[in-house]
Amino acid sequence: MGKIIFLCMLFSIGVVAGNITIDDKQQVQEKCLQCHNQEQIPNGLIYRRYLMKYSTKEAMKIAIMKYLKDPKQKNSIMPHPFFSKFSMKEVSDLDDENLKKNIQTFLNTFDLKKNLVLPE
Amino acid sequence: MLKSEKKSLIRFLLIYFGSTFLLFSIASWIFYTSQKHHLLDQQRDALKFESTQVISKLRTLHKTYTSTLTYPVDPFVKSAIYDLDKRYIFGTDKQRDLLTQQEYMVIESKIYYLSKVEPYYLGAAFLLVSKELDEKPIMELKRNIGLFLLSAGMFFALLGLFLGKLFIAPMRESIEKMNHFIQDATHELNTPISTILANIEMLETFGKCKKNDELKRIEIASKTLSLIYEDLTYLNLNHNYYRNIESLDISNLIQERMIYFSVMAEKKNLKFEIEIEPDVVLEIDKNDATRLIDNLISNAIKYNKIQGLLTVILSQDSLRVIDTGGGIEKKDLDTIICRFKRANKSEGGFGIGLDIVNQVVESYDFVLDIHSQIGKGTEVVIRWEK
Structure with missing residues (x-):
């Protein structure tokens, strides 16, 4: 029972902390x-x-969301030559909530802050 | 030093030191502030350069694809990066509350420089760098200004004392002159008054005796007092009383005054040699002319030797009064006409006689010449233009 409570707490902390x-x-x-x-x-x-x-995750979320919902070159951050090499993606079939969740996960996955260290 | 002199000197020094101190303090403060700004500017420039170095390293780091990104660290400079919402990202010194609009800040012993990062390498929109303020040149500046103030203070203190003494010198001279004048005046008034009183007493005691001598002494003393009164009144009112300029027969006036002084001259057994040209007329106020003649004759009597010769020569363009007294030393001839100046202190007097003569001479644009030889006598010549 104690282990279950501990695992639940650990999960909750993970969600709240954005892990x-x-x-x-x-x-x-x-x-x-x-x-x-x-x-x-x-x-x-x-x-x-x-x-x-x-600069901030909030601004990045808005910009990515805008592109995913309307994937056009004008909404993209990538330069023009990028689209001559890679085709434009199709409109996502995910709802807003799932899109937001995935964007958050994407940002957390590639977050540079966690890679930063001070020299020993 | 007299009390009034001390008071004046202290007041002068207070004003002098006060104004000098204020002036130097303001000048030093302005100099210190400008120099301090200059020194701080140098340190700010150095810090600004450090921040550009950090930004350059952030750019490199932004393009580095490794699992760990080593943040650039300088042993003397601390730094931290913040995102666009001023949230702390990473660094060696977290000072979020310093993210104001100011580029530079000096807080306690640290100097801070806030720079904007654009584009946002690693998401950093702001970079705050700081380092310990190098107080050594500022302390040295303070020490130098302090030393300058100290040495300037000492120099100006000595200068102030010197100037102060110069400042009170004329006052001191005036006070000394006044003291001498009071002493002389007391003595001058005392002698005829005592003479009058003593002779009146003699007349009362020996009422039946011959009274000629006593009465003559009383007359001389009274005339002396009258002369003193007239001279002092003249000096006091010289610039204020109304002058009645008239055609005055000087020949008659001199004869009148010679009679007036005859008793005094007799007392010294003086011989007269009088050459008065008749009908010498001058445009002059009678009181001025009387003071001029009285002082010349009374001086010639006073400073003449017993059984000496008194010569008075009046011509159409000059008056000469010559005595056979002790004479005036050559060094005193230039200053003998100054007020309270007395060349011969063995005789009574205030030293105002020739001053009055000179004032009258100057008022009417006459010319005054004094020739004197020690042991032989003095000749005073007044010339005028007809």
Whole structure:
């Protein structure tokens, strides 16, 4: 019983803290990254481009959401030559809630902050 | 030093030191502020350069695809990056409350520089760099200004004392002159008054005796008092009383005054040599002319030797009064006409006689010449243009 309570608490803390759960990661993998990987789209590069332009996660979420809901070149952060190499994605069939969740997972996955360290 | 002198000197020094101190303090403060800004600017520029270095490293880091990104660290400079909403991202010194609009800040012993990062490498919109303020040049500046103020203070203190003494010197001279005047005046008034009183007493005691001598002494003393009164009144009112300029027969006036002084001259057994040209007329106020003649004759009597010769020569363009007294030293001739100046202190007097003579001479554009030889006598010449 104690173990169950402990696991529940750990799960809750994970959700609240914005940590990626296995389910979230799987969903992003299936709905987004699978296709990216097949077309060899550099996810890290895309994240950094958004980061370099919008600075905050909130601004990045809005910009990505806008593109996913209306995937046109004018809503994209990628430069024009990118679309001559990679085709424009289709409109997502996910609802807003799932889109938001996946965007959050995407941002958490490629978050650079966790990679930053001080020299020893 | 007299009390009034001390008071004046202290007041002068207070004003002098106060104004000098204020002036130097303001000048030093302005200099210190400008120099401090200059020194701080140098440190700010250095910090600004450090921040560009950090931004350059952030750019490199942004393009690095490794599992760990090592944040650039400098042993002397602390830094932190913040996103567009001013949320702390990473760094060596978290100072979120310093993200104001100011580029530079000096807080306690630290200097801060806030720069904007664009594009947002690693999501950083702001970079705050800081380092310990180098207080050494500022302390040195303070020490130098302090030393300057100290040495300038000492220099100006000495200068102030010197100037203060110069400042009170004329006052001191005036006070000394006034003291001498009071002493002389007391003595001058005392002598004739005592003479009058003593002779009146003698007349009362020896009422039946011959009274000529006593009465003559009383007359001389009274005339002396009258002369003193007239001179002092003249000096006091010289610039204020109304002058009645008239055609005055100087020849008659001199003869009148010679009679007036005859008793005094007799007392010294003086011989007269009088050459008065008749009908010498001058446009002059009678009181001025009387003071001029009285002082010349009374001086010639006073400073003459016993059984000496008193010569008075009046011509159409000059008056000469010559005595056979002790004479005036050459060094005193230029200053003898100054008020309270007395060349011979063995005789009574205030030292105002020739001052009055000179004032009258200057008022009417006459010319005054004094020739004197020690042991032989003095000749005073007044010339005028007809």
